[in-house]
Amino acid sequence: MPSVLILGAGSDMAMAIAREYASDKFDIQLAARSADALIPLQQDLQIRYNVKATVHAFDAGAFDTHAAFFASLPVIPDITICVFGYLGDQEKAQHDWAEASRIINTNYTGAVSILNVVAEAYAQRGSGLIAGISSVAGERGRMSNYIYGSAKAGFTAYLSGLRNRLFHAGVHVISVQPGFVNTRMTQHLTLPPLLTAQPEAVAKAVFKGISKKKNVIYVKWHWKYIMLIIKNIPEGIFKKLKL
Amino acid sequence: MQKRLANWGNYPAIASEETTFTQEDQLRAYVSNHQELIARGNGRCYGDASLGKHSISMLRYDKILQFDTEKGILETQSGVTLDQILDIIVPKGWFLPITPGTKFITVGGAVASDVHGKNHHVDGAFSNHILDMDVIIGDGSTVTCAPDQNPDLFWATCGGMGLTGVVTRVKFDLKKIETAYIKQTQIKAKNLEDVIRLFEEYKHYTYSMAWIDCLKTGDAFGRSILIVGEHATPEELSAKQKKAPLTLPAKRKLTVPFNLPSFILNTLTVKIFNWLYYNKNLKREINNVVPYEPFFYPLDAILHWNRGYGKAGFVQYQFVLPLEHKDGLVKILQRISDKGWGSFLAVLKVFGDQDSLISFPMEGYTLALDFPVRKGLFAFLDELDEIVLEYGGRLYLSKDARMKKEVFWKSYPNAEKFAAIVKQYNHNNTFTSLQSERLALTK
Numbered sequence: 001m002p003s004v005l006i007l008g009a010g011s012d013m014a015m016a017i018a019r020e021y022a023s024d025k026f027d028i029q030l031a032a033r034s035a036d037a038l039i040p041l042q043q044d045l046q047i048r049y050n051v052k053a054t055v056h057a058f059d060a061g062a063f064d065t066h067a068a069f070f071a072s073l074p075v076i077p078d079i080t081i082c083v084f085g086y087l088g089d090q091e092k093a094q095h096d097w098a099e100a101s102r103i104i105n106t107n108y109t110g111a112v113s114i115l116n117v118v119a120e121a122y123a124q125r126g127s128g129l130i131a132g133i134s135s136v137a138g139e140r141g142r143m144s145n146y147i148y149g150s151a152k153a154g155f156t157a158y159l160s161g162l163r164n165r166l167f168h169a170g171v172h173v174i175s176v177q178p179g180f181v182n183t184r185m186t187q188h189l190t191l192p193p194l195l196t197a198q199p200e201a202v203a204k205a206v207f208k209g210i211s212k213k214k215n216v217i218y219v220k221w222h223w224k225y226i227m228l229i230i231k232n233i234p235e236g237i238f239k240k241l242k243l
Numbered sequence: 244m245q246k247r248l249a250n251w252g253n254y255p256a257i258a259s260e261e262t263t264f265t266q267e268d269q270l271r272a273y274v275s276n277h278q279e280l281i282a283r284g285n286g287r288c289y290g291d292a293s294l295g296k297h298s299i300s301m302l303r304y305d306k307i308l309q310f311d312t313e314k315g316i317l318e319t320q321s322g323v324t325l326d327q328i329l330d331i332i333v334p335k336g337w338f339l340p341i342t343p344g345t346k347f348i349t350v351g352g353a354v355a356s357d358v359h360g361k362n363h364h365v366d367g368a369f370s371n372h373i374l375d376m377d378v379i380i381g382d383g384s385t386v387t388c389a390p391d392q393n394p395d396l397f398w399a400t401c402g403g404m405g406l407t408g409v410v411t412r413v414k415f416d417l418k419k420i421e422t423a424y425i426k427q428t429q430i431k432a433k434n435l436e437d438v439i440r441l442f443e444e445y446k447h448y449t450y451s452m453a454w455i456d457c458l459k460t461g462d463a464f465g466r467s468i469l470i471v472g473e474h475a476t477p478e479e480l481s482a483k484q485k486k487a488p489l490t491l492p493a494k495r496k497l498t499v500p501f502n503l504p505s506f507i508l509n510t511l512t513v514k515i516f517n518w519l520y521y522n523k524n525l526k527r528e529i530n531n532v533v534p535y536e537p538f539f540y541p542l543d544a545i546l547h548w549n550r551g552y553g554k555a556g557f558v559q560y561q562f563v564l565p566l567e568h569k570d571g572l573v574k575i576l577q578r579i580s581d582k583g584w585g586s587f588l589a590v591l592k593v594f595g596d597q598d599s600l601i602s603f604p605m606e607g608y609t610l611a612l613d614f615p616v617r618k619g620l621f622a623f624l625d626e627l628d629e630i631v632l633e634y635g636g637r638l639y640l641s642k643d644a645r646m647k648k649e650v651f652w653k654s655y656p657n658a659e660k661f662a663a664i665v666k667q668y669n670h671n672n673t674f675t676s677l678q679s680e681r682l683a684l685t686k
Contacts, residue, residue: 040306
């Protein structure tokens with residue numbers, strides 16, 4: 001059985017991705033801070049799809065545990081999907097370093113720390129596939145979420161560099177750039193329905209993107225063009241906008 | 244997120260602050276910090292029961308926790324829908340013990356409405372099949388209940404429309420089946436007398452219901468098609484069906500893509516539809532073996548069929564009258580046919596006896612039909628309510644969007660007792676819905 005590791009498996013998006021892979025008969029390794037909280041999903045995957053699912057404690061912020069965590073997995077997964085993220089509170093993060101560093105450590109440092117470990121193993125083996133869920137927020141800093149956005153920008157750049165490096169080792173890296181997704185993380189926001197994806201749609205896009213070995217995918221596709229426009233607004237004008 | 248929410252009848256619609264969660268502790272924290280909440284599943288109740296200022300969407304709390312394929316016991320989080328469950332259990336030779344006319348409801352909704360099916364006279368309601376369940380009550384704590392564990396909470400939660408708290412986990416028993424097919428018999432009944440006689444004659448069948456033409460007057464008043472069925476045995480299947488007895492053939496789904504203009508449904512079109520529906524069966528009796536889906540869920544084949552009633556929405560009126568009051572049924576049907584407002588597909592069924600606190604079913608006749616919302620409708624339904632009251636009947640809260648509070652308090656014999664239990668678990672009116680406020684069950 002092929003296997004997939006899902007990092008940050010407690011979120012709505014991760015659950016949807018897990019189901020998508022389980023329905024394609026992958027064994028699933030679920031990892032999140034509290035392994036106990038993943039047990040219902042583990043049971044669900046086993047009963048619905050008749051696959052093997054395991055749960056593993058993983059804390060994105062505990063960098064020094066990452067190597068041991070990866071070594072403890074029952075098998076080296078064929079695919080690793082890095083889903084965890086933390087939106088945080090922009091205003092709070094502007095003056096509260098604890099909040100700012102949590103945003104940075106979850107979305108960037110933690111992701112780099114674990115994916116370095118995974119990349120090393122995959123490069124050595126000469127096979128494997130890594131997917132990182134970044135965000136369109138990382139494509140241009142905006143006043144409403146630039147701390148989250150800059151961490152995601154770092155992550156996006158990391159993924160692109162990793163893709164470049166691992167290509168020569170036979171390992172593929174895919175960057176996923178979702179726009180708005182209707183999840184618990186965004187439930188306090190009022191999102192435009194036409195531009196907002198359901199977690200299941202993101203999961204399907206991730207699955208399809210990985211199967212086709214795409215490099216960068218946007219969900220929903222409109223975002224590619226929206227971001228193209230946003231990125232091309234001259235800075236002199238952009239700084240005056242309230243975005 | 245602020246959302247415009249309406250249930251299946253598209254009436255009423257309100258703005259509600261919706262919250263979602265995937266872990267129980269997230270929900271517990273939310274409940275202990277908020278008020279005026281109501282749990283909401285797939286929005287398939289018809290009226291205002293799951294509409295409130297703050298709604299808790301249960302749809303992401305949808306994990307299957309345990310499936311004992313030997314004993315036929317299923318344990319799930321409450322946001323999983325029956326259609327997902329069927330996909331899992333039918334191939335393993337099990338079926339839902341009780342199912343309403345749509346499979347697009349959640350397990351939590353099945354508990355809160357204490358749903359019944361075509362087998363009520365044999366197998367009772369959903370509550371009769373629950374082994375135990377968890378409810379998050381008003382103070383944010385989780386309480387496990389069962390018929391022999393916190394029974395007051397258990398019985399007030401079954402049919403309690405979410406007012407005791409949020410159902411989070413349910414363990415219930417399943418029904419053994421050998422095939423995914425139903426051996427069905429359809430019998431045409433000339434009039435109401437005839438169909439009531441047929442219900443009696445066919446009462447040993449596990450599943451029974453009748454489609455009734457509410458617009459017909461004179462000799463054919465109450466003409467119907469009685470539909471009865473049993474789970475088919477492998478021997479009863481065709482050679483093709485026998486190859487995979489527990490798998491259904493794949494089918495395409497139709498949909499109503501937008502609200503139809505309301506003039507499409509008028510007395511004439513409904514009369515034509517009813518004529519066609521009644522006369523499509525050329526023979527008095529038809530026997531065949533059909534997949535379970537069209538038998539239990541004929542309307543699920545058309546997604547968004549509720550849009551057929553237009554933007555104003557509709558109300559489904561479902562009442563039950565005690566068995567000895569057939570005359571009350573005649574009286575109500577007469578009013579409906581005189582008025583000519585009823586829709587097609589009115590459903591008649593005979594309930595068996597049920598011991599419950601606040602559930603809808605009681606031994607007697609139940610009739611359900613749709614009325615598009617229009618001027619004068621509510622006054623007309625108030626008149627029907629009077630007849631229901633006069634004959635000792637009651638209305639189904641899961642369908643209700645407009646009943647006056649007096650009608651509720653007079654017609655549900657345990658209303659006082661129910662309200663007292665709700666008060667005990669629903670600290671400071673943590674859980675309230677449009678319906679609970681309208682019926683003066685909370686605040």
